[in-house]
Amino acid sequence: MSGRRPKPQSRRPSSSAGSGKQRGGGSSLAGLPVAPGQRAVCEIVGLTHEGEGVGRIEGYTLFVCGALPGERVHVEVMSVGKSFGRARMTELLSPSADRVAAPCPIYEACGGCQLQHLDYAAQLKWKRQLVVDNLARIGKLPVAGESSADEKMEGHPAVVVHPTVGMSEPWRYRNKAQVPIGSMEGGLVGGFYEHGSHNIVEMDACLIQQDANDETVRAVKDAARALGISAYNRVTGRGLLRHVVVRHAEVTGQRMVVLVTNGRDIPHTQELVGLIRESVPGVTSICQNINTSATPVVFGDETMVLCGEEVIYDEIGDIRFAISPRSFFQVNPEQTKRLYSAAVDYAGLTGEETVIDAYCGIGTISLFLARHAGRVYGVEIVPEAIEDARRNALLNGIHNVEFAVGAAEVVMPQWQKDGISPDVIVVDPPRKGCDAALIATMLELRPPRIVYVSCNPSTLARDLRLLEDGGYRTVEVQPVDMFPHTGHVECVARIQRTEV
Numbered sequence: 001m002s003g004r005r006p007k008p009q010s011r012r013p014s015s016s017a018g019s020g021k022q023r024g025g026g027s028s029l030a031g032l033p034v035a036p037g038q039r040a041v042c043e044i045v046g047l048t049h050e051g052e053g054v055g056r057i058e059g060y061t062l063f064v065c066g067a068l069p070g071e072r073v074h075v076e077v078m079s080v081g082k083s084f085g086r087a088r089m090t091e092l093l094s095p096s097a098d099r100v101a102a103p104c105p106i107y108e109a110c111g112g113c114q115l116q117h118l119d120y121a122a123q124l125k126w127k128r129q130l131v132v133d134n135l136a137r138i139g140k141l142p143v144a145g146e147s148s149a150d151e152k153m154e155g156h157p158a159v160v161v162h163p164t165v166g167m168s169e170p171w172r173y174r175n176k177a178q179v180p181i182g183s184m185e186g187g188l189v190g191g192f193y194e195h196g197s198h199n200i201v202e203m204d205a206c207l208i209q210q211d212a213n214d215e216t217v218r219a220v221k222d223a224a225r226a227l228g229i230s231a232y233n234r235v236t237g238r239g240l241l242r243h244v245v246v247r248h249a250e251v252t253g254q255r256m257v258v259l260v261t262n263g264r265d266i267p268h269t270q271e272l273v274g275l276i277r278e279s280v281p282g283v284t285s286i287c288q289n290i291n292t293s294a295t296p297v298v299f300g301d302e303t304m305v306l307c308g309e310e311v312i313y314d315e316i317g318d319i320r321f322a323i324s325p326r327s328f329f330q331v332n333p334e335q336t337k338r339l340y341s342a343a344v345d346y347a348g349l350t351g352e353e354t355v356i357d358a359y360c361g362i363g364t365i366s367l368f369l370a371r372h373a374g375r376v377y378g379v380e381i382v383p384e385a386i387e388d389a390r391r392n393a394l395l396n397g398i399h400n401v402e403f404a405v406g407a408a409e410v411v412m413p414q415w416q417k418d419g420i421s422p423d424v425i426v427v428d429p430p431r432k433g434c435d436a437a438l439i440a441t442m443l444e445l446r447p448p449r450i451v452y453v454s455c456n457p458s459t460l461a462r463d464l465r466l467l468e469d470g471g472y473r474t475v476e477v478q479p480v481d482m483f484p485h486t487g488h489v490e491c492v493a494r495i496q497r498t499e500v
């Protein structure tokens with residue numbers, strides 16, 4: 001048998017197991033078919049977006065880490081709540097045909113990715129299904145080919161959800177690593193958190209990172225150890241180095257290192273910079289970001305250049321981009337091209353149109369659209385990203401774009417007052433989806449077409465329902481696998497105004 005094996009210590013139940021909703025016992029939970037500590041056989045019927053198996057015992061839901069749909073597993077119940085509980089797999093009774101051996105040696109412990117034990121073709125199918133289920137359940141949309149969909153919404157043509165566009169070689173794809181630093185037995189460690197905890201799993205190599213990033217992270221950790229630089233401790237709030245963030249520009253080969261520190265002074269700064277430069281070929285930017293807050297947010301507000309430039313340059317297709325430490329830049333360059341092509345295709349441009357690109361980051365989608373549009377307006381909340389966006393427009397000789405700093409939900413109504421009337425609005429919000437005020441403004445601006453790029457199918461579905469109720473129709477959705485072996489799903493939706 002191969003793949004993820006049940007292991008007593010592997011992947012502890014997620015932290016929500018300890019929340020108020022979950023109990024280790026108690027009279028209010030009497031009557032449930034299972035109790036903490038109980039051992040039982042469980043059928044796995046689904047997979048959560050965090051890659052946990054969804055098990056059922058007499059209709060009661062148990063989340064079982066490491067289990068796959070179609071499997072029968074022996075479990076020990078860890079905690080129960082009113083509507084669901086968590087259990088630990090103790091034995092795999094009948095493995096799924098889609099179960100494979102995870103190639104990463106620290107996969108069991110590390111919470112960085114969730115689906116290495118699921119065959120890649122099955123991951124792609126599952127990601128599409130997750131989109132379909134969200135559109136149907138939250139968006140109340142009929143999806144083509146799904147049973148029971150058609151009669152649900154008479155008069156609404158079924159939404160086509162295409163097969164997920166996958167990678168031919170789904171490893172070593174990430175161009176950015178954001179590695180938490182901590183200490184273990186007094187020594188500095190760096191790696192991703194254990195599933196559901198803040199314990200760092202020391203990491204030498206990460207199979208979804210580009211090799212260059214592994215190399216850079218190792219070099220920075222070695223240099224910090226050699227110079228006795230202290231690691232941040234989240235509990236006490238003491239210690240200096242919080243995160244090492246590295247980027248690799250695949251096309252230009254340039255590399256960036258950002259040291260996120262809990263304070264301004266780094267002992268032996270020049271030696272540290274020297275050691276990093278010596279051991280990391282192609283490093284053109286070493287920066288420091290100061291974050292003294294007690295929150296889990298990675299970056300603080302202040303960034304300084306320690307050596308080299310404040311940006312690195314990379315290219316997607318034939319467009320060149322300057323990227324600052326805190327700016328968002330898609331992490332999977334190969335799939336980004338496919339994602340953006342779908343977005344440009346769905347925008348249906350002829351060269352004349354006015355387009356708004358909300359949540360534009362460093363202007364990536366805006367610049368691709370500008371090649372095919374009359375004028376593009378981009379808005380983004382991070383000021384450095386807009387500086388990058390303006391620089392990127394100049395760098396590529398693209399003049400029919402204009403960028404504004406601010407919350408899209410605040411800037412768009414201003415543009416509306418200024419009389420900007422878009423033919424197409426593209427949105428690409430973070431996981432929480434579009435602000436309700438932004439949706440309201442889109443419905444007032446009433447462009448013929450909306451393109452929604454989403455990294456979270458549940459908020460996508462919620463927002464599509466609002467747009468549908470406001471006179472729009474979702475035509476098709478293209479999932480693109482930007483994050484192989486993780487539970488993340490990215491997709492692009494083509495949305496059309498129904499009334500003229």
Ligand code: SAH
Pocket residue numbers: 327328329330358359360361362363364365379380381382385406407408409428429430435
């Ligand atoms: N379209 C870009 C960026 C997408 S990521 C690309 O493909 O590269 C989402 C972006 O939305 C991030 O850059 C984030 O900083 C920005 N953002 C988050 N909340 C925002 C808001 N309320 N208004 C505008 N931008 C926002």
